[in-house]
Amino acid sequence: MIRRNALILLLAAAVLPLWGNSADLEKYEKALLASPDDLRTGNDYRQAVIKAKEYDRCIAFFEKLTAANPDASNAFLNFGFAYVDKIPDAGSITQVILANTALAHFTKSIEIQPSWIALYTRGNSYLYWPKIFGRAHLGVADLEKAMEMQRKDSVKSYHIRSYISLGDGYWKMDDIEKARAIWQEGAKHFPSDAQLKARLSREGDELKEYIDDVLDPNKRVNTDLHELWEAR
Amino acid sequence: MRRPLLFGGGCVVFFTAALLFAATADRWFEDVTKNAGVAFPHTNRSFENKYAHIMEGYTALGAAAAVADYNGDGFDDVFVTDSKDGGKNRLYRNNGDFSFTDVAEQAGVADGNDANNASAYALWFDMNNNGRPDLFVVRFGQNLLYENLGNGRFRDITAKAGLTRYMNAISAIAFDYDRDGRLDLFVGSYFQPVNLFNPDTPRFFPESFETANNGGGLTVFRNNGDGTFTDATKKAGFELAGWTLDIGHADADNDGDEDLYLAADFGTDRFFINNGDGTFTDITETAIGIDSKKGMNVDWGDFDGDGLLDIYVTNITDDYMREGNFLWRNNGPDDKGLLSFNDVSRETGTFNTGWGWAGKFLDYDNDGLLDIYVVNGWVSASEESYVPDIFEMVTRPGIDFADARNWPPMGKKSLSGYQKKRMFHNEGNGGFRDHAARHGIDSTRDGRGIAVADFDNDGRLDMFVTNANAEPYLYRNTIPLGTSRNWVQFHLEGTKSNRQAVGAQIRVRAGGRQQLSFVNGGNGFASQSMQRVHFGLGTAAQLESVEVRWPSGARQTFPNLPVNRIHKIVEGGNPLAFDAKAQK
Numbered sequence: 001m002i003r004r005n006a007l008i009l010l011l012a013a014a015v016l017p018l019w020g021n022s023a024d025l026e027k028y029e030k031a032l033l034a035s036p037d038d039l040r041t042g043n044d045y046r047q048a049v050i051k052a053k054e055y056d057r058c059i060a061f062f063e064k065l066t067a068a069n070p071d072a073s074n075a076f077l078n079f080g081f082a083y084v085d086k087i088p089d090a091g092s093i094t095q096v097i098l099a100n101t102a103l104a105h106f107t108k109s110i111e112i113q114p115s116w117i118a119l120y121t122r123g124n125s126y127l128y129w130p131k132i133f134g135r136a137h138l139g140v141a142d143l144e145k146a147m148e149m150q151r152k153d154s155v156k157s158y159h160i161r162s163y164i165s166l167g168d169g170y171w172k173m174d175d176i177e178k179a180r181a182i183w184q185e186g187a188k189h190f191p192s193d194a195q196l197k198a199r200l201s202r203e204g205d206e207l208k209e210y211i212d213d214v215l216d217p218n219k220r221v222n223t224d225l226h227e228l229w230e231a232r
Numbered sequence: 233m234r235r236p237l238l239f240g241g242g243c244v245v246f247f248t249a250a251l252l253f254a255a256t257a258d259r260w261f262e263d264v265t266k267n268a269g270v271a272f273p274h275t276n277r278s279f280e281n282k283y284a285h286i287m288e289g290y291t292a293l294g295a296a297a298a299v300a301d302y303n304g305d306g307f308d309d310v311f312v313t314d315s316k317d318g319g320k321n322r323l324y325r326n327n328g329d330f331s332f333t334d335v336a337e338q339a340g341v342a343d344g345n346d347a348n349n350a351s352a353y354a355l356w357f358d359m360n361n362n363g364r365p366d367l368f369v370v371r372f373g374q375n376l377l378y379e380n381l382g383n384g385r386f387r388d389i390t391a392k393a394g395l396t397r398y399m400n401a402i403s404a405i406a407f408d409y410d411r412d413g414r415l416d417l418f419v420g421s422y423f424q425p426v427n428l429f430n431p432d433t434p435r436f437f438p439e440s441f442e443t444a445n446n447g448g449g450l451t452v453f454r455n456n457g458d459g460t461f462t463d464a465t466k467k468a469g470f471e472l473a474g475w476t477l478d479i480g481h482a483d484a485d486n487d488g489d490e491d492l493y494l495a496a497d498f499g500t501d502r503f504f505i506n507n508g509d510g511t512f513t514d515i516t517e518t519a520i521g522i523d524s525k526k527g528m529n530v531d532w533g534d535f536d537g538d539g540l541l542d543i544y545v546t547n548i549t550d551d552y553m554r555e556g557n558f559l560w561r562n563n564g565p566d567d568k569g570l571l572s573f574n575d576v577s578r579e580t581g582t583f584n585t586g587w588g589w590a591g592k593f594l595d596y597d598n599d600g601l602l603d604i605y606v607v608n609g610w611v612s613a614s615e616e617s618y619v620p621d622i623f624e625m626v627t628r629p630g631i632d633f634a635d636a637r638n639w640p641p642m643g644k645k646s647l648s649g650y651q652k653k654r655m656f657h658n659e660g661n662g663g664f665r666d667h668a669a670r671h672g673i674d675s676t677r678d679g680r681g682i683a684v685a686d687f688d689n690d691g692r693l694d695m696f697v698t699n700a701n702a703e704p705y706l707y708r709n710t711i712p713l714g715t716s717r718n719w720v721q722f723h724l725e726g727t728k729s730n731r732q733a734v735g736a737q738i739r740v741r742a743g744g745r746q747q748l749s750f751v752n753g754g755n756g757f758a759s760q761s762m763q764r765v766h767f768g769l770g771t772a773a774q775l776e777s778v779e780v781r782w783p784s785g786a787r788q789t790f791p792n793l794p795v796n797r798i799h800k801i802v803e804g805g806n807p808l809a810f811d812a813k814a815q816k
């Protein structure tokens with residue numbers, strides 16, 4: 001049964017190109033109704049939604065999908081991302097509401113299945129919250145778990161994300177030594193990564209300005225997960 | 233043993249003194265507030281109703297200053313508002329030596345605050361074209377109109393003028409929108425017209441943080457020319473219910489009539505084009521787009537010298553809310569006549585001014601380029617922040633924001649407090665650089681208004697800065713004048729046009745460059761700057777030409793006027809020397 005489902009997922013992924021036309025969103029939705037926990041189709045659906053700017057449709061779809069499939073960890077993950085995808089188009093206060101709702105869905109995803117991507121995602125999301133909310137330590141806790149997982153795995157290209165974010169989390173908690181240490185560890189595995197280089201080459205206000213800019217909620221966060229299945 | 237020690241000590245003293253001298257010499261504003269006699273502090277209104285826990289924090293407004301030469305002695309005076317119950321508003325008469333005397337009581341304009349009204353702003357405008365600026369006091373509650381009697385006294389003519397109305401207003405400007413030669417009043421209101429001091433409903437707070445439409449909107453009072461005004465809001469094309477914080481006018485498309493930008497808190501700023509027939513059209517979507525920010529200030533100036541007036545709007549930028557300001561660069565009308573603006577605040581470096589309030593264009597160093605001074609900060613109180621409280625409310629599902637009972641008490645907590653003011657110096661390369669700290673004008677009080685004026689008529693622009701719940705600042709400009717900092721000012725007087733000449737544009741050509749400015753009718757949050765039009769000229773020692781375009785449509789051009797002086801021009805006449813006793 002598991003094998004059959006996996007095959008369906010692979011076939012679905014192979015067949016569905018990344019549509020940007022809003023009329024084609026329905027096709028993704030049909031595919032997801034057939035395979036609610038399909039992370040990749042959910043991801044491609046969201047990328048198409050971003051192109052079509054149909055954020056509310058996407059949120060409504062995942063709301064129904066997760067209600068009907070309360071154990072679909074990846075559906076909850078995509079549900080959370082659907083809120084994140086809407087953030088740049090929202091006003092400053094709505095951004096907070098969207099981000100907070102996204103966190104709730106990421107948490108549900110982790111409760112069902114504490115995967116690397118879910119932990120990384122929630123941990124990274126916490127870092128976008130201003131210091132005053134005191135959420136950076138929650139982000140660091142998730143990212144440390146994700147780091148623990150990836151250290152037991154062979155190095156994948158997407159692991160760079162945890163090195164960057166965990167360092168940012170330490171930096172947000174004013175532990176610059178730990179931040180530098182984890183960025184340096186990342187640089188050993190990914191010596192040519194520009195984002196790590198940028199952090200390691202900056203200090204003080206310059207570093208703050210850089211990270212603040214990276215964590216600017218007005219800028220679109222890249223929620224495309226294609227790296228996961230294209231990983232080397 | 234002693235000698236080296238003494239020598240060393242002397243060296244330290246000398247070095248320190250040298251540093252101090254260097255710092256002072258490099259600092260071009262001097263805080264003269266106390267010596268000038270204008271240090272009376274503003275006090276926020278306290279409330280005693282059941283929403284008092286939230287009301288004081290959310291009405292921490294009302295520290296305003298309005299500049300005009302009310303007694304015609306050639307020196308600009310300042311009217312300054314207080315907000316506490318029983319608090320006296322001040323009319324600081326300029327003594328001509330950078331000292332001021334509060335004459336509000338004698339003049340009959342001191343009593344603007346009582347149990348049912350709190351002063352929020354003030355505007356000078358010559359309502360009857362008699363050459364004497366009259367005073368409009370804008371209040372949470374009912375506004376007041378004082379007629380300037382010309383003998384140092386004023387008379388309350390609010391009722392006679394037909395302006396008695398509960399409005400909860402926060403801003404006002406006066407310009408001649410229908411070009412009939414009379415100044416009309418545009419009044420922006422923040423709250424709906426509920427009695428804030430004893431509300432009969434709890435639902436008088438903004439219904440949304442981004443699209444609120446339950447505020448006070450905009451009211452247009454058309455000047456009938458007989459001492460009365462008529463509400464012409466709908467007829468002029470306005471039906472707004474936003475939380476207006478500021479309004480600003482200028483001729484954006486150089487077609488001879490005044491257009492309007494409205495900055496709204498909790499929602500969309502609006503841009504209206506004047507149709508030239510006494511009506512306006514809302515062209516927000518095509519001109520500036522729909523925003524959801526917290527617009528606080530509107531000022532107009534041609535910062536890039538392209539002959540089109542641009543707009544500066546402050547919003548909120550902090551760790552928890554990164555809206556950024558707008559510096560709307562005017563693109564002018566396109567081939568189809570459609571006017572549009574681009575926000576260039578990020579690339580010019582004027583994006584982040586914290587929780588911004590007034591932001592004024594001024595050429596403080598007379599280099600011929602418009603700089604921008606911005607004041608900021610909402611409530612500076614204890615170290616504890618109000619941000620988590622407000623966000624706890626914001627993220628509560630199904631919350632009714634309009635209900636004041638749902639808003640958490642502010643107590644002594646701070647919200648975007650202790651923010652440093654900015655003086656963006658126009659670098660002439662498309663960018664600005666903050667010079668506030670260098671000039672000692674980067675205070676952390678909760679700034680509200682910036683009235684720019686040349687209080688001693690010396691060709692250097694001074695600033696009267698109002699602060700909520702604190703003393704104001706009077707900054708005297710001490711920039712070393714000389715051949716590289718020439719200047720000129722124009723005092724215009726309309727004959728066919730409104731006498732105050734509001735809306736008149738002046739284009740000066742000097743040193744091969746053209747500059748554009750205009751007489752504005754009170755633009756900028758919580759502050760009205762001087763009516764005279766000032767130009768910094770840099771090294772230009774002569775004005776090649778000066779063109780005045782009057783609101784009546786008449787144009788006059790004057791070649792070869794001398795620099796470093798104030799010229800008075802009466803519509804249709806030749807330039808005159810400004811009052812000699814007042815001109816240094």
